[in-house]
Amino acid sequence: MGVETEEFDVVVLGLGPGGEEIGQRLAEAGLAVAGVEAELVGGECPYWGCVPSKMMLRAAELLAEGRRVPGMAGSSRIEPDWAPVARRIREEATDDWNDKVAADRFAGTGATLVRGRGRITGDREVTVEAAGDDAGGRVLRARRGIVLATGSVAAVPPIPGLAETPYWTNRGAIAAEQVPESLIVLGGGAIGAELAQVFARFGAEVTVLESAARLLPGEEPEAGELLAKVFAGEGITVRTGTKVTRVDHHGSAFTAMTEDGSHRAERLLVATGRRVDLAAVGAGAMGLDETAHAVEVDERMRAGDGLWAIGDVTGQGAFTHMSIYQAGIARADILGEDGPPGRRHAVPRVTFTDPEVGGVGLTEAAARERGLAVRTVVGDLSGRGWIHGAEGFVKLVAEDSADPVLVGASVAGPYAGEVLGMLTLAVHARVPVRELRSMIYAYPTFHRAVGDALKKMS
Numbered sequence: 001m002g003v004e005t006e007e008f009d010v011v012v013l014g015l016g017p018g019g020e021e022i023g024q025r026l027a028e029a030g031l032a033v034a035g036v037e038a039e040l041v042g043g044e045c046p047y048w049g050c051v052p053s054k055m056m057l058r059a060a061e062l063l064a065e066g067r068r069v070p071g072m073a074g075s076s077r078i079e080p081d082w083a084p085v086a087r088r089i090r091e092e093a094t095d096d097w098n099d100k101v102a103a104d105r106f107a108g109t110g111a112t113l114v115r116g117r118g119r120i121t122g123d124r125e126v127t128v129e130a131a132g133d134d135a136g137g138r139v140l141r142a143r144r145g146i147v148l149a150t151g152s153v154a155a156v157p158p159i160p161g162l163a164e165t166p167y168w169t170n171r172g173a174i175a176a177e178q179v180p181e182s183l184i185v186l187g188g189g190a191i192g193a194e195l196a197q198v199f200a201r202f203g204a205e206v207t208v209l210e211s212a213a214r215l216l217p218g219e220e221p222e223a224g225e226l227l228a229k230v231f232a233g234e235g236i237t238v239r240t241g242t243k244v245t246r247v248d249h250h251g252s253a254f255t256a257m258t259e260d261g262s263h264r265a266e267r268l269l270v271a272t273g274r275r276v277d278l279a280a281v282g283a284g285a286m287g288l289d290e291t292a293h294a295v296e297v298d299e300r301m302r303a304g305d306g307l308w309a310i311g312d313v314t315g316q317g318a319f320t321h322m323s324i325y326q327a328g329i330a331r332a333d334i335l336g337e338d339g340p341p342g343r344r345h346a347v348p349r350v351t352f353t354d355p356e357v358g359g360v361g362l363t364e365a366a367a368r369e370r371g372l373a374v375r376t377v378v379g380d381l382s383g384r385g386w387i388h389g390a391e392g393f394v395k396l397v398a399e400d401s402a403d404p405v406l407v408g409a410s411v412a413g414p415y416a417g418e419v420l421g422m423l424t425l426a427v428h429a430r431v432p433v434r435e436l437r438s439m440i441y442a443y444p445t446f447h448r449a450v451g452d453a454l455k456k457m458s
């Protein structure tokens with residue numbers, strides 16, 4: 001088996017949204033870049049994550065809007081059909097899980113695409129296993145350094161019996177050609193909540209089993225409570241504070257045993273978080289702790305001498321926008337450019353359920369855990385919520401000082417992810433609350449609810 005050694009300025013290991021962005025931008029800046037990808041150029045987001053899941057959610061939202069016609073605009077008869085959803089995902093979103101367009105775009109910037117699974121095997125050295133028809137592996141040496149951007153995979157809890165069953169992770173759910181008659185969703189975080197609502201709206205009988213005390217436990221409690229109410233109204237069974245003790249699969253059904261009973265369904269989706277495997281990428285060869293849950297980076301995304309890490313592997317927020325943001329910071333550092341350091345006080349997050357749930361910066365609980373003295377206010381969606389017939393809330397978390405700024409904010413309701421934009425700006429730029437109060441909020445918009453909430457803040 002022959003082994004070729006090649007030299008580059010930078011080797012990017014993993015071409016998800018973060019790796020793709022930095023690889024392309026460094027190549028465009030004139031560096032010799034190799035990008036190593038084991039599966040599909042683009043990573044989880046376009047093929048099994050954000051993009052196809054948001055297509056599903058858009059379809060499910062259209063059904064829900066149709067069902068809202070009676071009482072407001074006439075009558076409606078809704079007949080869900082999964083076929084166009086599966087077709088859009090196959091043809092428009094993922095090109096049938098083919099990355100030719102992305103691979104060509106990457107190579108078009110002058111970067112070298114190396115297909116195969118890579119491993120750090122020494123200082124600034126990556127060895128790539130032979131892939132496909134390649135005769136042997138390749139050794140890539142990086143003069144400036146390696147960017148570790150290998151993302152995350154679904155974390156599967158060690159529940160007895162589960163590993164022996166044909167459970168879905170996000171990948172199985174996204175590639176579904178049919179809606180199951182019934183579905184158990186293990187985990188009521190972002191993935192679990194979004195996909196539970198999609199499948200329920202297309203006719204599946206859905207049960208969400210969440211170990212924490214409420215849905216979306218990382219968000220404000222008001223968000224989990226609102227979603228639980230909405231889910232109940234849509235016929236979704238939600239069990240929180242539940243421990244699943246065993247999972248079995250017999251014939252065509254899953255059984256999940258809990259401490260107070262059992263649940264049966266045709267499919268079971270595991271949505272209990274993500275996992276980073278630093279041993280698999282050989283991170284120890286450049287001094288990292290391979291047992292860690294994430295790579296620790298400084299404000300320039302440096303993880304060591306000649307080593308940068310970006311995206312899900314950093315544990316700073318498993319979001320596509322974080323991986324691309326961090327790619328920009330690392331790119332500037334590698335090119336020796338001045339630029340703002342990576343900041344984490346205003347990371348936005350949106351769960352695209354209906355109602356959407358958006359948050360930025362700290363929740364009240366997270367702020368208090370850090371020892372910050374804060375004041376909070378919770379408001380409703382004002383006039384627009386009533387006109388729309390929608391439920392939701394705005395919650396603001398301000399530091400308790402003479403001239404306070406917001407350290408966190410949440411919004412739930414229609415277009416909450418869009419309303420979050422102004423709150424993200426406020427937290428990011430530390431706009432004083434007095435300035436936010438003096439602003440004019442268009443009537444009757446959803447974002448006017450922010451102005452109304454500010455008036456109530458002591």
Ligand SMILES: Cc1cc2nc3c(=O)[nH]c(=O)nc-3n(C[C@H](O)[C@H](O)[C@H](O)COP(=O)(O)OP(=O)(O)OC[C@H]3O[C@@H](n4cnc5c(N)ncnc54)[C@H](O)[C@@H]3O)c2cc1C
Nearest residue numbers: 014016017018038043044049050118151311312318319320
């Ligand atoms: C169902 C779902 C919905 C989501 N929705 C959203 C959303 O709406 N908005 C949002 O911001 N985020 C969303 N996310 C999260 C988002 O997909 C991730 O945060 C994002 O993809 C992370 O990008 P990344 O570059 O860190 O890594 P990834 O996208 O995980 O890509 C890493 C790449 O590295 C490759 N790789 C791994 N190991 C090796 C190796 N040893 N050698 C070579 N290649 C390797 C992998 O094959 C992969 O292509 C969602 C995720 C899921 C699962």
Ligand SMILES: NC(=O)c1ccc[n+]([C@@H]2O[C@H](COP(=O)([O-])OP(=O)(O)OC[C@H]3O[C@@H](n4cnc5c(N)ncnc54)[C@H](O)[C@@H]3O)[C@@H](O)[C@H]2O)c1
Nearest residue numbers: 157187188189190191192210211212271272273318350351
């Ligand atoms: N709209 C978005 O931006 C979006 C959408 C989907 C995913 N994502 C990203 O992907 C990440 C992973 O999503 P996720 O939903 O898998 O993770 P998550 O961490 O958001 O939620 C996992 C949930 O599973 C629960 N859980 C853990 N172990 C359990 C068990 N044994 N039984 C029952 N419940 C259990 C946790 O309490 C938690 O509520 C998210 O944190 C997010 O960063 C983002």
